Amino acid sequence: MKNDKGILLESGTNELEIVEFSIGDNKFGINVIKVKEIINPVSIIQIPHSHPNVEGIMELRGEVLPVVNLAKSLGFAPSYTPEKDKFIVSEFNKMKIIFHVHNVSQIHRISWEDIEKPSDMYQGSDSQIIGVIKLNGEMILLLDFEKIVVEINPNSGINIQQVKKLGRRERSYKRLVVVEDSPLLRKLLLDTLTEAGFNQIELFENGLEALNFLQKTTIEGRRVEDVVDLIITDIEMPQMDGHHFTKRIKEDAALAHLPVVIFSSLITDDLRHKGQRVGADAQASKPEIAELIQLIDGLIG
Template sequence: MDQRKGILLESGTNELEIVEFSIGKNKFGINVIKVKEIINPVQVIPIPHSHRNIDGIIELRGEVLPVVNVAASLGMQSSENPQQDKFIVTEFNQQKVVFHVHGVSQIHRISWNQIEKPSEMYQGPDTQVIGVIKLQGEMVLLLDFEKMVTEINPDSGISIQKVQKLGKRERSDTRLVVAEDSPLLRKLLHDTLNEAGFSNIEFFENGQEAYGYLESLAQSGCSISQEVQLIITDIEMPQMDGHHLTKKVKEHPQLSAIPIIIFSSLITDDLRHKGKMVGADAQVSKPEIAELVLLIDQYA
């Protein structure tokens, strides 16, 4: 797994690898960069009065980790063959979480532009699906694992309270561009950045839409520095990821001077290297919104 990650980290392309897993007959995916290892189920210790989506806790090499039941999170049936289930051990948002799934099949390497945004017709407000991938005549649904964890533990997400601890702040005229695919996080970022004094924000659902907007500004002949003072981008997004967006902006003669902050659950030592490689000015791990605000002050 680590060797495969290393190959991806050096690629510099708009690509990712996903681990395909199943819940019942449905196929789902998780970014391989989030995955530490995949193990057979071990003894789970139930925790009284815990969240309904938590199976309990396990001990793995001296660490006590929570086990999230993905089927329960998705409102689906329990496994018919629990002895064949798998535990996916993950790390993101500066925490380790185990996801209980019904089976793991294979790893696919794909481009972000193969991932389609879910249609609003079937995407309700509580959906966990952030992308649809067509593979070998089947559909694999990419899930929002950050949302799963935040629904269980709201304190693990972005909160206005973290910004309020910075104290009273003046209103800012700074113009921001934000690329973030999660509707939940776009709303949270809107509210927290407004609380921090930033109200001139253009939100985009993926890197491709954000780049299209920036490129249209460059082609219009306007002063880029007056229209956009800073870009904030997630990494995982359909169509174009944040690393590819950063690379394209930094290679564009009229856009390259705009500071870019990568704000992602995937900020690790290895991914900081990749962010630096494509020219990011700063990188912050979700949900450290207060640190993001201080960096906006610094770079904008």
């Protein structure tokens, strides 16, 4: 696997590196940050009555990890060149998962501005695509790995029961801006935040849309604090990612006072410094919705 650029060390550049891989003749991408390593396939143990997209489990350096057949998850045929198959060992949402793919080619460094949002014409509500990258005359599809995992194990996603355990609290006057590109997670966030008592929520699909909304508010002469009390943002989003979005807010004198909470599958001990560098007031890892709500209460209680 070729990597000419090196792993991104900066924060807030609105750039990312993706590992390009293939399923059949189709090219896909996964954020390098989610990838721990890439290995050749090894023997796995099948689990009776497991989800059809789960091939089984394998041991890797003392850890027992599930192996997900990505071709089956996406509805594609099995590999016709199994000798080229690879296992992508990934970590996100506080989980380690191995994805079985047909080939891995190279790493690309690109800007989130160059990633197009999927069109409603072909995306559909069940789509697992969060972005389309046009590169060297080809298209690379950026996958929603969180959705793929939640479809296998719904308990790995945002759980409204966590919110109910917190108990009721008056939150209806608090105004939130929520920035999340995944349709599935936007709905889950809306449902769980509503259950927690928030009923003034503005939803946006990426940082650029949300930033335009906030800046338009100030241009129109309204006080931004009359429109929003706190911002919740994902990291991985087409057009403008959450780190760059946070940086732009904190560099804008009219917006800098707004608390920003980053809520992402990429929040780990090793990567938390990226959010801190761009000025995030707090960070929580998906799917810990109860922790997110407690952070909100602490910032605008």
